[in-house]
Amino acid sequence: MSRIGFLHTSPVHVLTFDNLLSEVAPEAHPVHVVDESLLTDARANGPQSVADRVEAQLRSLKDRGVELICCTCSTLGSVAEQSEPGVPVFRVDRPMAARALQAGRRIAVIAALDSTLAPTLALLEEEASAADHEVETTPIVAKGAWDMFEAGDQVGYVECVARTARAAAPTADVVILAQASMAPAEALLTDLPTPVFSSPRPAVEYLAARQ
Template sequence: MAKTLGLIHTSATLVPVFQELTDKYLAGKGLKIFNIADDSLIKNTIERGKLTPDTARRVVGHVASAEEAGADFILVTCSSIGPAVEMAAELVDIPVLRVDQPMADKAVQMGKKIGVVATLSTTLEPTSDLVRRRAVVAGKDIELTSKLCEGAFEALMGGKPEVHDEKVATALKELSQQVDVILLAQASMARVVDQLAEEDKKVPIIASPELAVQHLTEIL
């Protein structure tokens, strides 16, 4: 019988991003896929500066709904609500993956000095915390450097993508002098990597969406 994958997003803009990745890596596996998108989750989290209990409860509700809708596996595609995803995973009978876990595991394998870059503090903290915990699971000592690109997210939302890209590029260049590998806490930053000159990519820079879907190909 065909397996069903439920994707839970905090923005409808992520639906085509993951559609492209699942088409690339999971096509021909006879997999059924459905999406649930609720942008109030991320909007509330940004507004309040943290993941609050009422938002976390709604994440748990969406995960439970996806299970009821017949999902055999759930991927939640936003890092900012990661802690709620782990909570939800304890309350359903199917596997639930937070999008940044495969990325955190890969970074821990790749080096001791790990950098995390984000444009939102609400994403920087959960991702940094996850990397620390995955290092403990892997039995590795790491040095973590977190970097927030102040004002970059506001610039992107305010219709100034070039200002966002410039701030992110500057952070990546600075961090690449100090670490073995850089994690992008938000998938929206990945396009900046493509714009960097080769000499500025001194270390591997990894993002979560592709790694998460590749991880799914191994376990589904």
């Protein structure tokens, strides 16, 4: 199994993806880079403002021998995919977006950060166009959730995301949790008749299929 690179903007993602890889692709060799400043600066000045630094981090992963890279930050996903580090790069939410479009036309997009919404909505439109599907998106920010995340209140963060998703579900065909850090909220929503998708597992399954 090849070495797989991950570019993160929060250290919480390292364990998430290591655990999923051990389950889905136990022979994979993950290599992680965490750079929290990328998201901080992208929120302040826009994702393109950090494009050169994103590419530099991706190249550093390539230099460490990885053959495929996943950018786990939704805000920076498009910037990462536009980079040319010398190995294939994909954004963590692309496999999730494809699955969501197969599940229904009306998609509620839950985010904790405003900066995540525009890139995620653009991704859904891109995937819908490629698949010749109609899509109707409803962007929703889980108010107060990111403050909890930054304060280290993971339980409060996940519960806030889950409440927001639950409220959106009745008028949607499918709900997506736009940020990888939201994945634990999926377990709190299994009773809903509306399917709920988060990005880490589809991304790891995509990685496993590419090996």
